[in-house]
Each structure stands twice: as structure tokens, then as C-alpha cells.
Amino acid sequence: MYSKELLKGTIEIIILKLLVENGSMYGYEITQQVKNLTKGKIVISEGALYPTLHKLEAIGVLSTEIIHIGRRQRKYYHVSEVGKDISALKMQELSSFLHSLNQILDFKLSS
Secondary structure (H helix, E strand, O other): OOOHHHHHOOHHHHHHHHHHHHOEEEHHHHHHHHHHHOOOOOOOOHHHHHHHHHHHHHOOOEEEEEEEEOOEEEEEEEEOHHHHHHHHHHHHHHHHHHHHHHHHHOOOOOO
């Protein structure tokens, strides 16, 4: 598992990437998808996930839809139209940053 410091700078981008690819997801589903895709190396806690989701929703990057399932309700998040442009910019920025970091550390990143 990676340190919280490394995760802190990338959690928004991770969330946006998953939502762009999957359309809409609920919180727990996001955490499980991240855990599965990284084979447990990246674990997003609820304490990190929900404040980030709420922040992205508050600034208009994400929209939500509440679905009732029996007596429970589930809040699904999806990227808004404005959020699509923002997420593309953030992903380009991260890609450029990783390239620069690779130049400094002089090693090859692998998928």
C-alpha cells in the first residue's frame, strides 16, 4: 500500500478517471474498483473519498443522482459537462507531471 501523502495529490484524478470510464458510480463502488484495479496497493478510505466527492460536487465537477433500493438510498456520482473538460485537463497535467518525475528519477514507469 502506498503512503497517504502520495495518494493525497491524486485522489481527485483517480475518482474522475473512474467516473469518466464508468459513467456513474457510488462511493463504496469507487473504493472497491480502485482496490481491485491496483490489487490492493491503493486503498481510498471513506474519510478521504467523501470529502473529495463533496468538494467536486460543490464546485460543479460532479453531479449526483439518488437511487432508492428497497429502503435504502444510494447516491451515484457522475462527471458533469463542465467536469469532463476539467478532468481531461487534470489527467493531462498528471501525465506531464509523471513524465517530468520520470526524468528526475531516471527510470521507466510500467503499467
